[in-house]
Structures are given as structure tokens and as C-alpha cells.
Amino acid sequence: MDLSDLRRDFGKFGLNEDKLPLNPIELLRNWLEEAKKSDIKEFNAMVLSTTDPSGNPSSRIVLLKELDNEGNLVFYTNYLSQKGREIRVNPRVAVNFYWRDLEKQVRIAGTVRKTSREVSEAYFRSRPLESQLSAIVSPQSDVIDDLSVLKKKADELFISDKKISMPGFWGGYSVKPHTIEFWQGGKNRLHDRLRYNKNQGQWIRERLAP
Ligand SMILES: Cc1cc2nc3c(=O)[nH]c(=O)nc-3n(C[C@H](O)[C@H](O)[C@H](O)COP(=O)(O)O)c2cc1C
Structure with missing residues (x-):
């Protein structure tokens, strides 16, 4: 499949640092709100990348369930899944959002910790019963012969x-960002890129070439 002719110009929106908050968490919150208001389906879907002990990266989608008051991104999963096993060895992860209609991308690097049992349990109980049961019976990322065994x-x-109670192998992770880049599509590929880096507790903002 040759996709070399597929092109789209950007530039509906701009990114002017004078009008942006100095705290990237506030900006991320604004962008998430904007994506929600714009009716973007699954605007909270994010690509989460982890690495195995040999350094091989691996990505998958998870759903952001909370951007908490400390600016951590919370998602839920099986701690024994591939991502869970990789996070246990290397808690450094990357997270990426892309909202096509808004011509926006957010690129995050951070470290992950498990959420408390209380937080995980509160979320687990809020899920539909069917989802709770699936989480209990599915050894996520293991090789299986047949899905019907899990359904049974x-x-x-x-x-x-x-x-029905939350199994110990299931729960939340919270990503604490140390770098957040905001990308806004621009005309003729001259995109806006603003990167915030946390340095000794302070966020430093820099503009990057597209
Ligand atoms: C839109 C979408 C949302 C998803 N949300 C989650 C999620 O919140 N948690 C999760 O464990 N898996 C979620 N998944 C499934 C993951 O992408 C992945 O298949 C699964 O977590 C196993 O990944 P792993 O084998 O790398 O651990 C989602 C998939 C899609 C397409």
C-alpha cells in the first residue's frame, strides 16, 4: 500500500506561548476539556509505551480515567499483563494523545506508580459487572487456546x-509526567511545538523546531 500521496495541511489553530499557562498540567487539562467539548470519540484514549528489560519498546492504547490534582495521569489495567510486567522492571513510560480534528498531539514522558488499593477498588466497583467479571477471569496478555473458556x-x-471483589492483580497506575510536549499543527508543516520540562520542581518551557 503506497500512502506517500496522503497529505493534509494543518494550521486551523495556533499556539502562542504568551497566552498559555506556565503549568503544563493546566494546559493539558484545557486541551482535554477542549477535546471533550469537541465531541471527539474516546478523546481520553492514549498510547502508552513501555520497554522490556532488553530495551525493546511496546505500545498500546489505554484509557485515561483521571488527571488528578497533582497532575498524574491515571489508568487501570492488569498488573500481570505485558505492560504491567514491563512497568515493574522499568517504571519509565511514554504517553501520547492525538486529536486529529483539533490538529493536536501531546507527548508525555514520566514515571509510573500503582494507585492505592482504595483508589483502584473505588474505580473497579464503578465499572459494569460484566467488565468486573472479565477483569477477574482474563489473564491479560497470556497465550490462550480459546476465548470461550474465559466467557464460560x-x-x-x-x-x-x-x-465479586477486585483481584490483587488488577488496579490503577498513575503516570507522573516530567516532560510534556504540546504540538499544534501549523501551515506548510511549520507546526508549533512547546515542550515543558520539570527541573528541580519547576516547569521550564521551550519551543522546538517542527
Ligand atoms: C480504545 C481502547 C481502550 C483501551 N483501554 C484499555 C485500558 O484502559 N486498560 C487496559 O488494560 N487495556 C485497554 N485496552 C487494551 C490495550 O490496548 C491492550 O490490548 C491490553 O491492555 C494488553 O496490553 P499489553 O499486552 O501490552 O499489556 C484498550 C484498547 C483500546 C483499543
Whole structure:
């Protein structure tokens, strides 16, 4: 498939540092709000990249469930999944958002910690029962013979009298960003790129060449 002719010009919006907050978390919150208001489907979907012990990177989509007061990005998953195993060895991750209609990209680097059990449990209980059951029965990222085995397990759990509780292998992660780049598409490929780096507790802003 030759995609070399696929081109799109940007430049509907601009990015002027004089009008932007000095704190990138505030800016990220504004951009998330804008994406939500613009009716972008799954605007909270983000690419999460991790690395294995040999340094091989791996990416997948997860859903941002909270941008907390400290500016951490929270998502939920199986701690024994590929991403969970990789995070345990190397908690440094990258996160990426792309909102096509807004011509925006956000690129984040940070470190990850597990959320508290209380936070994870509160979120687990807020999910539909079917999702709770699937989280319990699915050994995420393991090789399986057949999906029907998991469906059967979930059905059995559903009709059993067993109390449904969050398994220990499931919960939240919170990404603490140390670098956040805001990318806004510009005319003729002269895009705006503003990168915020945390240095001794202070956010430093720089403009990057597109
Ligand atoms: C739109 C979308 C949202 C997703 N959200 C999550 C999520 O919040 N948590 C999660 O564990 N997996 C989520 N997934 C599935 C992951 O992309 C991935 O398949 C799964 O987490 C296993 O990844 P791993 O094997 O690298 O650990 C989502 C997938 C898509 C397409």
C-alpha cells in the first residue's frame, strides 16, 4: 500500500506561548476539556509505551480515567499483563494523545506508580459487572487456546453466589509526567511545538523546531 500521496495541511489553530499557562498540567487539562467539548470519540484514549528489560519498546492504547490534582495521569489495567510486567522492571513510560480534528498531539514522558488499593477498588466497583467479571477471569496478555473458556468462567462467576471483589492483580497506575510536549499543527508543516520540562520542581518551557 503506497500512502506517500496522503497529505493534509494543518494550521486551523495556533499556539502562542504568551497566552498559555506556565503549568503544563493546566494546559493539558484545557486541551482535554477542549477535546471533550469537541465531541471527539474516546478523546481520553492514549498510547502508552513501555520497554522490556532488553530495551525493546511496546505500545498500546489505554484509557485515561483521571488527571488528578497533582497532575498524574491515571489508568487501570492488569498488573500481570505485558505492560504491567514491563512497568515493574522499568517504571519509565511514554504517553501520547492525538486529536486529529483539533490538529493536536501531546507527548508525555514520566514515571509510573500503582494507585492505592482504595483508589483502584473505588474505580473497579464503578465499572459494569460484566467488565468486573472479565477483569477477574482474563489473564491479560497470556497465550490462550480459546476465548470461550474465559466467557464460560465469567458466566460461572456471574451465576455463582461468590462475592465479586477486585483481584490483587488488577488496579490503577498513575503516570507522573516530567516532560510534556504540546504540538499544534501549523501551515506548510511549520507546526508549533512547546515542550515543558520539570527541573528541580519547576516547569521550564521551550519551543522546538517542527
Ligand atoms: C480504545 C481502547 C481502550 C483501551 N483501554 C484499555 C485500558 O484502559 N486498560 C487496559 O488494560 N487495556 C485497554 N485496552 C487494551 C490495550 O490496548 C491492550 O490490548 C491490553 O491492555 C494488553 O496490553 P499489553 O499486552 O501490552 O499489556 C484498550 C484498547 C483500546 C483499543
